[in-house]
Amino acid sequence: MTDRSTLAGNGRKIEKGYNFAFLDEFTKREIRRKILKAVAIPGYQVPFGSREMPLAKGWGTGGIQITLSIIGEPDVLKVIDQGSDDSVNAVNIRNLVERMTGAQTTADTTKATIIQTRHRIPEEVLKAEQIVVFQVPFPEPLRSIEPSEQVTRQMHARKDYSGMWLHLYEDIVKHGRITIGARYPVMVNGRYLMDPSPIPRWDVPRLDQAPVLHLFCAGREKRIYAIAPYTSVEPLEFEDYTFEVEDFSGKICERCGSSDTFLDEMIDETTGSKKYFCSDTSFCDKRQGSGEI
Amino acid sequence: MGYVLVKGGGEAIKNAEAMVGSMRSGDSDAVTTAQVKDGMRLAVDQVMGEGGLYAQDLAALAIRQANGDLIEASFLIRAYRSTLPRTGYSENSDTRDMFVLRRISSAFKDIPGGQVLGPTIDYTQRLLDFGEKDGDEEVDRELSGEANVSADGSTDRGADGEGTGSAAEGFDIPKFSKVADLLREEELLEDASANPDDEPFDITRESLRFPAPRSACLQTLARGETGAMLAFAYSSLRGYGSVHPTIAELRVGYVPLRITHPYTGNAVSIGDVQVTECEGILSGVGTTRITDENKFSLGYGLVFGHNEKKAISMSILDGTLAVSEPKSPAEDQEFVLYHIDGIDAMGFVEHLKLPHYVTFQSGLDRLRAVQNEVEDD
Amino acid sequence: MRDTAFDVTFDSQIIFRSLLDAMARPGSILRLPDVIITPPVANKYPLILLMTLLDHEVSFCVSGHGDANVNADRQAVAEYLGSNTGSKESAIGDADFILVCGGSSHGLIRRVKQGTLEYPDESATVVYDVGSIGDQGYDGHDEYILLELSGPGIAGKCMIAISGMEQAEIEDVLAVSNYPLGIDAILSDRYGNIACIPRSTNVRVM
Numbered sequence: 001m002t003d004r005s006t007l008a009g010n011g012r013k014i015e016k017g018y019n020f021a022f023l024d025e026f027t028k029r030e031i032r033r034k035i036l037k038a039v040a041i042p043g044y045q046v047p048f049g050s051r052e053m054p055l056a057k058g059w060g061t062g063g064i065q066i067t068l069s070i071i072g073e074p075d076v077l078k079v080i081d082q083g084s085d086d087s088v089n090a091v092n093i094r095n096l097v098e099r100m101t102g103a104q105t106t107a108d109t110t111k112a113t114i115i116q117t118r119h120r121i122p123e124e125v126l127k128a129e130q131i132v133v134f135q136v137p138f139p140e141p142l143r144s145i146e147p148s149e150q151v152t153r154q155m156h157a158r159k160d161y162s163g164m165w166l167h168l169y170e171d172i173v174k175h176g177r178i179t180i181g182a183r184y185p186v187m188v189n190g191r192y193l194m195d196p197s198p199i200p201r202w203d204v205p206r207l208d209q210a211p212v213l214h215l216f217c218a219g220r221e222k223r224i225y226a227i228a229p230y231t232s233v234e235p236l237e238f239e240d241y242t243f244e245v246e247d248f249s250g251k252i253c254e255r256c257g258s259s260d261t262f263l264d265e266m267i268d269e270t271t272g273s274k275k276y277f278c279s280d281t282s283f284c285d286k287r288q289g290s291g292e293i
Numbered sequence: 294m295g296y297v298l299v300k301g302g303g304e305a306i307k308n309a310e311a312m313v314g315s316m317r318s319g320d321s322d323a324v325t326t327a328q329v330k331d332g333m334r335l336a337v338d339q340v341m342g343e344g345g346l347y348a349q350d351l352a353a354l355a356i357r358q359a360n361g362d363l364i365e366a367s368f369l370i371r372a373y374r375s376t377l378p379r380t381g382y383s384e385n386s387d388t389r390d391m392f393v394l395r396r397i398s399s400a401f402k403d404i405p406g407g408q409v410l411g412p413t414i415d416y417t418q419r420l421l422d423f424g425e426k427d428g429d430e431e432v433d434r435e436l437s438g439e440a441n442v443s444a445d446g447s448t449d450r451g452a453d454g455e456g457t458g459s460a461a462e463g464f465d466i467p468k469f470s471k472v473a474d475l476l477r478e479e480e481l482l483e484d485a486s487a488n489p490d491d492e493p494f495d496i497t498r499e500s501l502r503f504p505a506p507r508s509a510c511l512q513t514l515a516r517g518e519t520g521a522m523l524a525f526a527y528s529s530l531r532g533y534g535s536v537h538p539t540i541a542e543l544r545v546g547y548v549p550l551r552i553t554h555p556y557t558g559n560a561v562s563i564g565d566v567q568v569t570e571c572e573g574i575l576s577g578v579g580t581t582r583i584t585d586e587n588k589f590s591l592g593y594g595l596v597f598g599h600n601e602k603k604a605i606s607m608s609i610l611d612g613t614l615a616v617s618e619p620k621s622p623a624e625d626q627e628f629v630l631y632h633i634d635g636i637d638a639m640g641f642v643e644h645l646k647l648p649h650y651v652t653f654q655s656g657l658d659r660l661r662a663v664q665n666e667v668e669d670d
Numbered sequence: 671m672r673d674t675a676f677d678v679t680f681d682s683q684i685i686f687r688s689l690l691d692a693m694a695r696p697g698s699i700l701r702l703p704d705v706i707i708t709p710p711v712a713n714k715y716p717l718i719l720l721m722t723l724l725d726h727e728v729s730f731c732v733s734g735h736g737d738a739n740v741n742a743d744r745q746a747v748a749e750y751l752g753s754n755t756g757s758k759e760s761a762i763g764d765a766d767f768i769l770v771c772g773g774s775s776h777g778l779i780r781r782v783k784q785g786t787l788e789y790p791d792e793s794a795t796v797v798y799d800v801g802s803i804g805d806q807g808y809d810g811h812d813e814y815i816l817l818e819l820s821g822p823g824i825a826g827k828c829m830i831a832i833s834g835m836e837q838a839e840i841e842d843v844l845a846v847s848n849y850p851l852g853i854d855a856i857l858s859d860r861y862g863n864i865a866c867i868p869r870s871t872n873v874r875v876m
Contacts (some may be wrong), residue, residue, distance in 0.1 A: 020679050024378065029725050032686050036723075037791040039693045040854040040868030042822050046791045047500040052375035056368065057640030059647065070690065072683040082651045089647055091302035120649050137644070148627055150503040157787035175663045181655035189822050189870060191850060200655040211825075213694045220637050222500035226692045228870070231822040246658040264650055265657070279651055624725070 013104045021068040022100040025145050027051050031069040031224070038226040043188025044156070045139050050222040060093050061219030063135035067097060070131070070215075076104045078112035078191045083120040083262070083279035090118070095190050107282040119182065121203040123261050123280040126212045128229065134197045134216045139223040141185040141195035142206045164236065184243070186248060187234045188227060190254065196233075201245045202262045207233040256287035302667070313360075338598025339363055343635050344370025345497075345516040346377075347566050347597050364518065364635045370387070371636050383561055384551040385489050388472055388570050388595075393546040398472050398541045400479045400574060406469040411545060412599075428663040472541040473591060482574070483588045505626050511607075512616045515596060518635030519603045525623045526606035529613050533621040535582065536612040538573030538592050544601050545569045570595050573608035590615070673707045673754055676721050681705050685722040689856070692866040697819040697828040699803055702862045710746035715857040716799045717751065718771055723795075724755035724767060731765035733775045743771070771799045773835040779842045782853055790850040795867075796843070797856045801834025803863045815840060816876040819867065829876075830865055832857060837875060844873055 014020060021028070026225065027049070034048045053061040071077065079094040081087035086108040093116065094105050100275055108110050109122040118135040126132065142152045145163045171178050182198040186207065196204055197216060207214060207227060214227040227233060235243040252259045254275050261283065263276040278284035330337055330353035340352040344367040351373065354467040355366035391666050395411025398404045410416075410552055486507050487493075493508035514522065529536045547565035554561045571594035575582055584590055594607030613623040614630070632638065678727055688700045702715055709717045724730055730751060732744045735775070747769070748759050762768060763781045804814075805828070814833040817840065820826065835857070844862035852869030867873065 018376070021683075022376075023863045025678055025682065026725055026727065029682070029723065030727060032682075032690075032797075033728065035690065035721055035793070036693050036795065036854070037793075039690070039823075040870055041790055041850050042870060044790060044850060047502070047789075049500065052371045052636065054372045056643060057298055057637045058642075058644030059640060061640075070681070070683075070687065072687060082648045086300045086302040087648055088306055091311070092306060095303070114578045118647075119649075137641070148503075149631075150627065153788050176666045177659075177662060179659045179663060181657075181659050182652040198649075198652045200651055202655075209825075213690070226694075228823040244662075246655055247662070263654075265654060 012160045015099045015124050018100060020101060021071060022053075022096075023051065023065065023068050027065075028069045031065055034224045035066070035069070035226065038211070038215070039226045039228050041192075042227050043186075043192030043194040043225060044224040045225045047249050048222055048224050050219050053219065054096065055093070056218035058137060059089060060116075060135045062217030062221075062224075063118070063219075064093060064096065065219055066133045066215050066224070067114060067116050068100065068218045069102055070133075071097065071101055075113045076111055078106050078109060078115045078122075078282075079117070080115070080120060080122065080280075080282075081118040083122070083280045086281065107285075108284060109280075119198045120262070120279060121199060121206050123278070123283040126210070126213045131213050131215060134199075134214065136197045136216050136218040136221075136223070138183065138195055138198075139216070139218040139221050139225065141183075142158050155246075157194060164193060168236060168238070168241075169245070172238070177244070178237070178241060185236050187232075187236065189231050192198065194225065194227075194233075194238075199244070200262055201235070203212075204233075204235050204243070205245070205246050209233075210242060248276070251276045253284060253287075258284070258287055316360075324357060326350065326353045326357050329356050335599060336361075336363060338600050339519055339603075340366045340370060341413070342597040342600055342603060343518055344368050344374060353474055364639045367518075368636045369637065381555075381565075383551060384553065386548050386550060388544065388568070389468065389474075391469075391544060391546040391548050391568075391570075392565070393467075393469050393544055395545040398540065398542050400472060400541045404472055404542075405475075406467070409469075449515055463467040469544075471572070473574075476541065476574070476589070481583055481589055483586060483590045501630060503626055505614075505630060507611075507615070510626070510630060511593065511595075511611060513630045513633065514594070514607045514610055517603075517607070517633035518638065519600065519606075519634040521635065521638065522606040522610060523602055525613075525629055526609040528621065529609055529623040534613050534623045535577070535616065535620075536575055536592070536609055536623075537577050537582075538609055538612060539576045540605070540608075541574045541591070543569070543571045543574045543601060543604065545621035554556065567598055568595055569598065569600050569604040571601070571604040571608040573605070573612065575612045596627055673709070673721075673750075675706045675708070676718075676754070680842035681718075682722045685718060686816075688720065688864060689722070689866070691862050692856070693823075693854070693868055695823045696821070696866050696868055696871040697817075697824055697830045699805060699830070699863050699865050702858075702864055704862065707820060709750050711743060711771075711797050711799075713858070713860040714753060715860070715862050715864070716771075716797045717747070719797055719856060719858055720769060720873070721754055724751060724757035726756040726758070728766040729758050729764060730767040730769065731760060731762045732769045732771070733778055734771035743824060748769075765794055768794055768796045770796060770839075773798070773800060774839045775842070777842060779839065779853070780846055782846065784848070784851040786802055787851070790802055790852075791795060793851065793853055795854050795856065798835060798839075798857055800832050800857050801857050802830045802861060803859045803865050806848065817867075818874040818876055819871050821871045823868075824871070832859075834859070840873070840875060853870055856866070 010202060030049055034046045034256050038046045051065065053064055055061050055064060077097055079090045081090040097103055098105055109124045111127060114131050114133060114135045115122060140152050142155055145167050146152050168178055182200050183195055184203060184204050186194050186196055188194045196207060209230050211229050213229055217226045237243040248263050251263055252265060253261065254277055256278060258278055261278045261280060264279045266275050266277065268275050299312055323350060331351055336356055337349050337352045340363055341347055352370060355369040359369060393409060396409045473482060494506050496509055496512045537619035547567050549562050549565055551560045551562050573592040575590045575592050592608035592612035594604035596604045596607065610629060614626050616624040619625050684703055688702055692698060692700050702718060705718050707714055707718065711717065732748045734744055751757060752759065762778050768782060782794045783792065784790060814831045815835060815837050816829060816831050818832060819828050843853065843855060845870045849869055854868045858863045
């Protein structure tokens with residue numbers, strides 16, 4: 001039998017002294033069992049033990065625990081933060097997974113089988129074989145209106161989301177529109193209110209009836225949840241005050257010219273004027289390289 | 294000039310790590326792990342307690358590696374602990390078997406066995422001692438030699454599989470009876486809340502749920518961050534809550550740890566752990582706090598190493614978390630238990646340093662939309 | 671006796687990915703890779719699945735006919751699972767994982783854990799040892815039941831044909847489910863095919 005202690009099956013080296021994928025097999029099994037339950041009950045938050053990782057809590061320990069529990073030899077991993085592969089924290093996470101599994105990594109969304117992300121969904125169309133793993137700081141969509149976990153769990157049990165509807169109503173009365181930015185609450189499979197993680201509203205419509213599996217994990221709060229493919233995901237809205245994505249009308253990316261992506265706003269040092277660039281940097285690279293929009 | 298896509302995150306990380314080393318303010322010799330362990334024992338004890346791992350050498354190493362940042366050091370220990378396999382469970386420990394270094398009671402002027410001040414600075418004057426620049430190591434060494442106590446409570450499994458004795462075994466050590474036991478004999482203290490054979494909740498295996506059982510509360514408190522616990526305990530004493538204890542007994546000393554030998558089935562000692570234990574009678578100040586059964590209840594605190602402020606805080610919070618009608622923050626189980634973990638708190642508060650420009654952009658979009666609407670009106 | 675042919679690290683990961691895919695896409699039929707274990711049963715695949723998921727933190731129950739021969743099997747299977755995973759047997763009403771052999775639990779499935787409204791995840795996962803699974807009942811000789819599935823994980827509708835399972839059993843499973851409460855079923859046939867029917871799936875018996 002192959003010596004698996006220092007080599008992953010594809011011949012790549014993994015860190016000595018650690019189990020494949022860092023986590024012990026009991027931890028992986030617990031997470032795997034919980035993932036299966038999460039997938040069977042879309043949008044419902046499954047509690048799990050959650051382990052301390054060599055990354056600080058709040059910096060992706062949940063996302064990493066999922067990735068490490070599911071990743072295997074043929075997988076190709078992409079890690080992004082705010083849409084960028086080069087963000088220092090994304091680099092750190094990618095390095096950790098590489099060290100612990102010998103996994104292949106990529107910045108190319110189309111080549112990845114597992115995409116671990118903080119706060120964005122990549123712009124490119126995803127295929128059925130891909131799994132998106134979201135890093136989640138706040139798994140509870142009702143937390144902003146109710147601080148107690150005991151109470152919010154009861155609300156989910158009874159499908160009592162009146163508090164959130166009231167919050168949206170009061171928002172409209174006060175400001176003339178719903179002012180929730182990221183973390184827009186969505187109804188999943190017509191049953192559970194869910195926090196899609198701090199992705200911008202731009203990305204929320206991508207969750208509805210998607211061909212891919214979305215897995216969400218909060219390491220510090222110890223919750224796993226999921227949206228199976230082809231599941232209805234509806235942002236909360238009123239008939240007369242509907243869900244709105246961010247407005248980038250009239251703006252294009254300085255690098256690649258895209259007018260259909262989520263844009264980062266930046267101040268030009270020399271001119272003092274505002275400039276915009278694709279948040280999804282690897283997508284921007286592709287478009288810029290090909291010259292096509 | 295155009296925008297240069299920021300790449301090279303990996304290199305930035307490497308350079309940042311290298312710069313940390315260059316932050317030393319002087320050119321003295323680097324402090325060694327042994328120096329931290331020997332000279333900064335209370336820091337070592339705090340880190341063991343908050344990291345949740347009884348290992349003095351590792352705690353000392355972590356403090357040195359973290360340049361003195363104790364919460365960071367506790368994080369290193371907690372992360373390391375996570376990689377260790379769980380090989381078994383000890384037998385229930387009884388602190389009545391403690392080899393006592395220090396033992397005081399506030400409830401009574403005099404107690405059987407006497408008030409033993411032990412190593413404490415409680416009654417010294419807090420004046421910065423400019424004369425003692427490098428510590429009086431000579432005196433310290435002599436004193437520890439005289440006491441003939443192994444301050445290193447590390448486990449030491451013999452090669453033959455039989456445990457080595459605890460530091461206390463073999464000596465003619467006076468055992469001190471528990472003040473709380475005297476109160477129990479007189480039917481003044483409530484009964485224990487659990488049986489010794491009950492299976493405790495395991496916070497490292499399951500996430501908390503509420504109302505939390507007492508074992509889950511105590512575990513969370515035992516590895517809670519000292520400062521956070523102090524703040525909540527203080528709030529209860531000052532009036533944001535109804536719990537105010539009188540200390541029946543505060544003990545610092547070494548408790549033997551025993552396991553069941555995997556082959557012989559006998560109870561075997563694997564060493565000592567130094568702990569601080571506080572048993573607080575929740576008697577109240579002003580209004581006397583009496584339970585429905587006409588007894589006093591007990592708040593319990595137990596922490597690794599020598600950490601009195603944390604053990605006392607723990608005993609107060611054990612009391613506040615059991616209040617049936619919570620009215621103040623310290624009495625709110627979720628509020629206390631979710632927020633006293635230093636590693637969770639540090640991680641999440643500091644995560645604000647991570648890029649949030651996409652989420653911020655989303656918020657900007659909303660603010661601008663609202664502002665535009667106001668302008669249009 | 672521990673079956674050393676099962677690689678706890680790498681086999682578990684590969685098998686789990688198939689399971690994840692199957693649970694995320696109910697009605698899809700996936701082929702498990704071959705793992706050369708030798709359990710005391712005719713169909714080893716349900717056991718491969720349980721070896722992947724079980725350990726001392728969860729419990730299991732083996733259910734099947736009241737037949738004496740199958741009883742002996744049941745004991746051997748339970749021992750095999752226990753010694754290979756560290757998991758403990760429990761009564762069917764407490765078990766986290768249930769293995770149903772012979773296509774029917776004879777109504778016992780109605781006693782299984784369905785979860786609570788506060789914690790619907792605290793419910794059983796049931797592995798059915800079936801004859802064959804196909805997408806339109808290709809196995810012409812055996813009797814089969816045909817199910818039409820829709821819901822999360824399925825684009826539109828899909829059909830699945832199962833042989834070696836009683837229709838009454840499907841009806842019992844559906845009777846137990848009251849979304850979000852319910853059980854999640856994994857079908858595992860003797861050729862190594864698996865398919866899942868989580869509680870979120872709408873099932874119509876054709």
